[in-house]
Structures are given as structure tokens and as C-alpha cells.
Amino acid sequence: MYLVVGATGMVGGAVCARLAAAGRPVRALVRASSDPAKVQRLREAGVETVVGDLREPGSLDAACVGIDAVVATVSAMPFSYAAGVNDIETTDRQGMLELVRAAAGAGVRHFSYLSFSGNLDRDFPLRNAKREVEGALAGSGIEHTILRPSCFMEVWLGPAVGFDPANGAATIYGSGEAPISWIATSDVAAFAVASLTHPGARNAILELGGPRPIPPLEAVRIFETAFGRPIAVSHVPVEALDAQVAAAVDPMQRSFAGLMRCCADGDAIEMGSTSGLLDEPLTTVEAFAGQVAAAAATPV
Ligand SMILES: NC(=O)c1ccc[n+]([C@@H]2O[C@H](COP(=O)([O-])OP(=O)(O)OC[C@H]3O[C@@H](n4cnc5c(N)ncnc54)[C@H](OP(=O)(O)O)[C@@H]3O)[C@@H](O)[C@H]2O)c1
Numbered sequence: 354m355y356l357v358v359g360a361t362g363m364v365g366g367a368v369c370a371r372l373a374a375a376g377r378p379v380r381a382l383v384r385a386s387s388d389p390a391k392v393q394r395l396r397e398a399g400v401e402t403v404v405g406d407l408r409e410p411g412s413l414d415a416a417c418v419g420i421d422a423v424v425a426t427v428s429a430m431p432f433s434y435a436a437g438v439n440d441i442e443t444t445d446r447q448g449m450l451e452l453v454r455a456a457a458g459a460g461v462r463h464f465s466y467l468s469f470s471g472n473l474d475r476d477f478p479l480r481n482a483k484r485e486v487e488g489a490l491a492g493s494g495i496e497h498t499i500l501r502p503s504c505f506m507e508v509w510l511g512p513a514v515g516f517d518p519a520n521g522a523a524t525i526y527g528s529g530e531a532p533i534s535w536i537a538t539s540d541v542a543a544f545a546v547a548s549l550t551h552p553g554a555r556n557a558i559l560e561l562g563g564p565r566p567i568p569p570l571e572a573v574r575i576f577e578t579a580f581g582r583p584i585a586v587s588h589v590p591v592e593a594l595d596a597q598v599a600a601a602v603d604p605m606q607r608s609f610a611g612l613m614r615c616c617a618d619g620d621a622i623e624m625g626s627t628s629g630l631l632d633e634p635l636t637t638v639e640a641f642a643g644q645v646a647a648a649a650a651t652p653v
Contacts, residue, residue: 356417374398407427423461472615503562504535521585524589568619580642
């Protein structure tokens with residue numbers, strides 16, 4: 354039995370769907386407050402659900418009973434964030450450390466943890482929590498995989514961060530010339546599933562990107578082609594990003610500012626033999642842009 358923690362999220366949901374479609378038994382940890390429609394979709398896909406929370410260690414011990422392998426994709430940032438209640442300290446750091454402890458106690462064979470790219474390496478709370486959990490997992494004695502994807506296409510090439518081709522506008526952090534290995538969440542999920550059994554993922558850190566690193570300005574041109582219209586680019590200069598980092602007070606702001614500053618530095622990942630873990634080709638930015646343009650052209 355596989356346990357997916359973060360199953361109502363983008364990547365965790367896709368991991369559950371892949372495992373269930375392959376006929377592998379899956380248990381999803383969902384919260385009492387999770388969206389009922391998402392929980393229902395998991396059940397309809399044949400996934401067993403158990404109610405728990407990373408902030409409630411007893412619920413993690415119970416969820417890990419009889420589990421062969423864990424996939425953990427949880428983050429409180431940004432959708433589940435509640436300062437001092439469900440945040441980077443309580444959930445991304447302490448909660449995830451509790452899950453590693455519970456998995457070790459239950460004799461789980463393998464633990465795949467969704468961290469982020471090693472190039473995202475400035476000092477901010479989310480990065481520090483990720484690296485601390487990576488260290489705890491590596492020292493836990495459990496066979497493990499640390500998945501370190503670059504920027505998700507669905508997030509960093511989307512309107513939430515100002516990349517809005519449907520409205521002909523894109524905000525670019527920094528010069529836009531430093532390449533980033535944008536990766537689709539479906540590919541992250543595919544790597545997470547592969548990591549559970551592939552010998553190349555055993556006790557490994559996998560830096561994960563798409564098929565090729567692409568500078569943000571080139572991504573804008575790709576979306577212009579897909580949408581058949583020009584996109585107005587506005588830059589947030591590095592100096593403004595540095596000022597944002599210096600002015601940020603709470604851990605969420607500091608983490609967002611740190612991530613944006615890291616994006617300006619670029620995040621190029623040489624996939625090498627890692628792409629061999631998948632049987633399918635990685636999603637290109639061109640294909641993703643085509644999907645976004647097609648969805649924008651479809652009447653609701
Ligand atoms: N965005 C990027 O570009 C990027 C890049 C690299 C790595 N990552 C990492 O990828 C991971 C997955 O991202 P995603 O987009 O799938 O996240 P997401 O859609 O925001 O999902 C977050 C999940 O965490 C759950 N969660 C939040 N607080 C919890 C708690 N206290 N106990 C148990 N579950 C809790 C949520 O459950 P509810 O539905 O109940 O709130 C949800 O299932 C994150 O760890 C993120 O740091 C992201």
C-alpha cells in the first residue's frame with residue numbers, strides 16, 4: 354500500500370491518479386478541512402482516504418500503518434497557509450519531520466519527498482525547511498528519494514505570478530535571460546511514481562527539469578506563437594527584488610521574495626540520465642503553451 358500525503362494538491366493528486374490507474378493500492382491522507390469535491394474524486398479513482406494532518410503526529414502514525422512507501426508533496430504555501438496555524442514552521446518543517454519519524458517507526462520501505470531544485474539556494478524559510486527535511490530523511494535509515502524539481506509550468510508560467518498571455522502581459526523577474534528548466538506537474542508526478550521502484554532513484558537526490566532550460570524571454574516568445582498575439586513584458590529589476598527580500602517580514606513573504614529572486618538567477622537543470630526514469634517524453638514549454646492557448650480559446 355502506498356501513502357500519498359498532499360493528495361488534494363496538484364502533484365499529489367496526479368500521483369494518486371497514476372498509482373490508481375496502474376492498479377496499485379493507494380491511501381491518501383486528506384484533512385478534515387480538505388475540499389470535499391477533491392476527496393470525492395480521489396475515492397472515485399479507487400483511492401482509500403484517511404483523515405489526518407501533518408500537525409497531528411498521532412494521525413501520521415495511524416496513516417503509516419501497513420504502508421510500503423510514502424510520497425509526500427505537502428506544502429502550506431500558498432493555498433493552505435494560515436500564519437502561526439498552518440505555515441512553513443508548523444507544516445513544511447515540523448509536520449514533515451513528524452511524517453519522516455512516523456514512517457521510520459512504521460517500518461516504511463521507501464519515502465519520496467518533494468523538495469525543490471538545489472539551485473533555489475538563498476536563505477529563506479521555505480528553502481531552509483526543505484533542506485532540513487531532506488537531511489532528516491537522509492539520516493532516517495529509510496530508503497528514500499529527494500525530488501528536486503525546478504519551477505512548475507502551471508505556476509511560474511501562469512497568471513498567479515503575473516505571466517498572463519491570455520491578457521497579453523507578462524511580468525518577468527530580473528532580465529529574463531537566465532534559463533529555467535520549467536517542468537510540468539504531470540512530469541513531476543511521473544518522476545515521483547517512478548522513484549518508488551526504480552533502482553536509479555534509491556537513496557538519490559533527483560534534480561528535475563523539463564526537456565531543456567529556457568530563458569523567460571524565450572518562454573514569452575513561445576506563448577506569443579501559441580496565442581498568435583504579442584505579449585507586453587514588464588521587468589521587475591533585480592534591485593527591486595533585492596529590496597523586496599530585505600523588506601519582507603513574515604516567513605511567507607520572505608519565502609516568496611526569495612523564490613522570485615532565485616528565478617531571476619535562473620534554474621538550469623541538466624537532466625542527463627534522470628529522464629531515463631520515465632517511459633514518456635517530458636512536456637515541452639511549447640506543448641504547455643499550446644494547451645493554455647487552446648483552453649483560453651474554449652468557451653466556458
Ligand atoms: N510551485 C512550484 O513551482 C514548485 C517547484 C518545486 C517544488 N514545489 C513543491 O511541490 C510540492 C507540491 O506542490 P503542489 O503544487 O502540488 O501543492 P498544492 O497544490 O498547494 O497542494 C498542497 C497540499 O498540501 C496539503 N496540506 C497543506 N497543509 C497540510 C497539513 N497541515 N497537513 C496535511 N496536508 C496539508 C494540502 O491539503 P488541503 O487540500 O487540505 O489544503 C494539499 O493537498 C510543494 O511541496 C512545493 O513546495 C513547487
